Every structure is written in C-alpha cells, then in structure tokens.
Amino acid sequence: MAVSYMDYTAPNVQFTYDLKNNNLFTKDSRNFINALGIAQLNTLGNVSLLDIYLSTGNVVEPHTHQNASELVYCISGAAVVSLINPFSKKLMNFPIQPGQVANVPQGWWHYEIATVDNTHLLAIFDAPVPEFIAGSDMLRLTPASVFAHTYCLDEATWKAAVAPIKQTVVIGPPVGCKPGQANRTVNAPSHSQHPVTHYQNQQPYGQWEQPANGYPQFPAPVIGNGWG
Known part of the structure; x- marks a missing residue:
C-alpha cells in the first residue's frame, strides 16, 4: 500500500475525472486511447489506467512497461492479449471477451489485437505513470547497421524494411497501410495472415503458444518515456 501524505481537506484534492479530457493517442474515431494518471487525479496513488478503443484488426503495438504490471480487462468486443514469457521463451496468446482479463x-x-469492432479495453497499472517502450521506437531508432551486424542481416534490406516507420505507432497498422507497397509497416500481414482469422474459430478464452502470424516479435531493450 502506498503511503499518502496528501491533505485530503485541501481545496485542490481531486476525486473524479472525465477521461475524455486526457487523450493519449488517436488514430481515428474508432481507435484511440485515453489515459488517467496521478497528474489528472491527484488522489490515485500508485495506480493508473488506459481506456482503449479498437476496431477489428487494430493493434496496440508491441511494447513493454518497465515499471508496471498491466491488467487488461475487456469491457466490450473481443481481443487477443499476447505476451512473451521471458523465462519459458514462449509467445502466449490470451483471447478475452467481456468480463475477462489477461x-x-x-x-x-x-501487445493487444482487437478481433471484433467496437472493442473496449481497460488497462490498469500498478504505477502512477507507466513507462512505455514501443517496438516502433526500437525499430526506427536503433541503427540498421547494429541490427545487420548483430543478427547477420543484409543492412540495405533491413534499412529499407524499417524505413517507413517514421514515428511511434501506438495503434497499428498506420492509416493508409497497404501491405506489399512502399508505405507498409514491417511485416504487416495480409488479410489471410491476420491474427483475427487465426483466432475467430477458437474457444473464447484460453491459452495458445503458437506465434501470431504477421507481426514482428522483438525484445525491447530501449528505455522510453511514460505518458509525459
């Protein structure tokens, strides 16, 4: 339990907040994230949350929170929460529906992938501001020569593959993405490869360990900022 030194009789004490007033990221009208942290609600203590809205096939990009655990609760729709277990070295995929958590x-x-339209997720963290290390930042900020040398890759091919990633993606694929064309993201899946089709005939809740096709799986050694 966090120790609080707040004067709960002070005039600046906050007990309520409208998340619509703190948009973290918007891709479009159906894919956006609102955030709540101690900067918005000063009585929170060591807790914060993201209010996430996604349409089918949209992805909260691969990332880590180096200072916080995350509990993902499905309010409506459906999604697959995928994580890499660093101890077993396995990719685990957890489909969740309303009332279920991962x-x-x-x-x-x-990362999280919406499998139906109008998916609404609540991500709850045990930190006042969860730090965010985005896969897109790791890919675009690490020199191509380092990847090429470390993993014995063709540097020009790798550099061309990641060149379209110009900024932090947050929710992918980017607007206007057409797999196979110049503006695609790295390994953006075709419709036939999409994880949505991979999971749609599975039982609604359980654990899978096979890779989710079409998305890059990388560790995240780059230290990033939180919500700012």
Whole structure:
C-alpha cells in the first residue's frame, strides 16, 4: 500500500475525472486511447489506467512497461492479449471477451489485437505513470547497421524494411497501410495472415503458444518515456 501524505481537506484534492479530457493517442474515431494518471487525479496513488478503443484488426503495438504490471480487462468486443514469457521463451496468446482479463507482468513484451469492432479495453497499472517502450521506437531508432551486424542481416534490406516507420505507432497498422507497397509497416500481414482469422474459430478464452502470424516479435531493450 502506498503511503499518502496528501491533505485530503485541501481545496485542490481531486476525486473524479472525465477521461475524455486526457487523450493519449488517436488514430481515428474508432481507435484511440485515453489515459488517467496521478497528474489528472491527484488522489490515485500508485495506480493508473488506459481506456482503449479498437476496431477489428487494430493493434496496440508491441511494447513493454518497465515499471508496471498491466491488467487488461475487456469491457466490450473481443481481443487477443499476447505476451512473451521471458523465462519459458514462449509467445502466449490470451483471447478475452467481456468480463475477462489477461495479466501482463512488469517488463514483459506484449501487445493487444482487437478481433471484433467496437472493442473496449481497460488497462490498469500498478504505477502512477507507466513507462512505455514501443517496438516502433526500437525499430526506427536503433541503427540498421547494429541490427545487420548483430543478427547477420543484409543492412540495405533491413534499412529499407524499417524505413517507413517514421514515428511511434501506438495503434497499428498506420492509416493508409497497404501491405506489399512502399508505405507498409514491417511485416504487416495480409488479410489471410491476420491474427483475427487465426483466432475467430477458437474457444473464447484460453491459452495458445503458437506465434501470431504477421507481426514482428522483438525484445525491447530501449528505455522510453511514460505518458509525459
């Protein structure tokens, strides 16, 4: 339990907040994230949350929170929460529907993919501001020469593959993405490869360990900022 030194009789004490007033990221009208942290509600203590809205096939990009665990609760729609277990070296995929949760331990590489329209997720963190390390930042900020040398890759091919990633993606694929064309993201899946089709005939809740086709799986050694 966090120790509080707040004067709860002070005039600046806050007990309520409208998340619509703090948009973290908007891709379009159906894909956006609102955030709540101690900067918005000063009585929160060591807790914060993201209010996430997604349409079919949209992805909260692969990332980690190096200072917080994350509990993902499905309010409506359906999604697959995928994470890499750093101890077993396995990719685990957890489909969730309304009323179901998936837990992501602190620092673990993970992502969420909506499998139906109007998906609404609540991500709850045990930190006042969860730090965010985005896969897109790791890919675009690490020199191509480092990837090429480390993994014995053709540098020009790798550099061309990641060149379209110009900024932090947050919710992918980027607007206007057409797989196979110049503006695609790295390994953007074709419709036939999409994880949505992979999971739609599975049982509604359980654990899978096979890779989700079409998305890059990378560790995240780059230290990033929180919500700012």
